[in-house]
Amino acid sequence: MLRQAAKRAAITGGLHVARVIGTTGLMRDARGRGAIFTLHHVRPKQPLAFDPNGHLEITPDFLETAIVRLKRDGYRFITLDALPVHLASNDPRPVAVFTLDDGYRNNLEHAAPVFSRHAVPFTVFVAGGFIDRTNILWWEVLADLLNRNTSLQFQFDGIETLPAETLQQKQAAFDRIAAFIQTIDEATAVERLKTFAASQGVDALKLTADLTLDAAGLKRLIENPLASLGAHTISHRALARLPDNFARDEMEQSARRVEAITGRRPVSLAYPYGYAGTVSPRDHRLAQDLGFTTAVTTQPGTLNDRLDKTALPRISLNGHFQKAGFVSALASGIAFQLMGAR
Template structure:
């Protein structure tokens, strides 16, 4: 069941208005950049469950086929992330380009996405969190989902006082998830991890076991690294909100993830994705740390197309999220046109992050 928060309903309405007015056609030449970096997470068959608060992070294999077919129909070249700097410098406008990126290192990317990508001859990048590859990291957003799915009431502390939320019906569970998620994201990383681990324990879920269930192991990644159409990038050691860490800890998460991946895979790792990647998660300090660690590119989750002036900002590239709540051709055409980002940026074709 799809449960849409107000901002998702607003986005749906925006897609409908842009599609109905055909603004994605008549504004495309103004709004569309030289290329786009698409952001995916899970690719797997649709789950028939009433409570799925993380469903925005997953698309079906059938919709991935639609994505690739629509890119082909719209004339996009699908290129590897390593080719982006040269394409930006060339300022080629004859054909736009698209880059396919998958965050976190989920096993379903290989099981369900890769056969489709092979069929289309599409290169792709997977950004790996090294603790997940080791089977010991904390996928806390999945822990939170699974805990709330099992519990009838959620009790946590808020400003020293207990916050008690009913969690019996699907709607109550959705409300509880979003209330807890917002509060935890606003606080320190240690509290976020402690609270979700505690809720998981109450629900009989063993914290830190989800990584082994859902994420590619080192052995699987080594096999994947041999494939010429696959680029493996870094996504930190433990998937923290980097902006919440002190500089030493943030630098370690970035640089050590590169070093560890290179040692375990036996090849250079030149590309990085910021966990969460929004304005509150990564900024000028993080961009500098990534650049100083020797990465050639780094991607955020800030929305937008790529333009020639992004050549000077290769460590803060925007991406276009393929959201599991909007699995329609109309949504794709709108996103690929660049029109929503023209509106988002108040008439500026690109919002450059420094």
């Protein structure tokens, strides 16, 4: 926990520096042509003693604050599908694109009303396994288990009992299991977590149903003319770690699942996790071959017309940094240039 606190303090300091530089007019080019923003949960804050996924959650009030600040800073709001045309144009105005990953229920209940008040379009990326309640959100399940228990058994190479009495121990257990899920076959590791959850009386698939929209809910969401759906694979596994045919099938079947809901094949894709090591140049090529005109990562950065449209960066609106000034600092791109210069 101390390490995480130090990391947050360093990020906060960097954002303050970026904000100050931005007010001077220096590094103006870092803003580029605009930015794509990543969100997950949008809901009123529910205080938890242990909240390892807090960075994936912002409040509706902060979403409104972010939109108002971007308007003040001169941004124009467009759909993700319209982004290639913007990048190919000579329009000097920066654009802001809003995307939300995983299809949480609160996207309909809390995020959509905010977007509607400000006439801001948004794209929700949905995984077929969440829609159909066949796959679990393992990070949500793991957090729930650690909040319930003072120790946790998990099968690594062998079965180990991890202490989880203190917040530090809970975070260490979360980090170790999360890292393990990315080191062996992901489906196998997640199935082990699902099995342990069942032994503790936790129905992991019910948690998926409680947290995410099913097909009927997504149809209600897209009744909003500002809303659109994008593909996010079926099983939400790291594509770079899958064989070619598996990765292709994850993308293709996801597109078909979305089309079955909307009546229109999606042209946008979000890679699960989206950071280095979970998505590769091969996956960019597969996305292009399958007809996706835009595909987004979670690599941070702003937009320019030289970017590969199947490897676009996004900026996370992080639950730990919910201040208007941080929105301007992030959108300026200055922080990312400073990090890249190190």
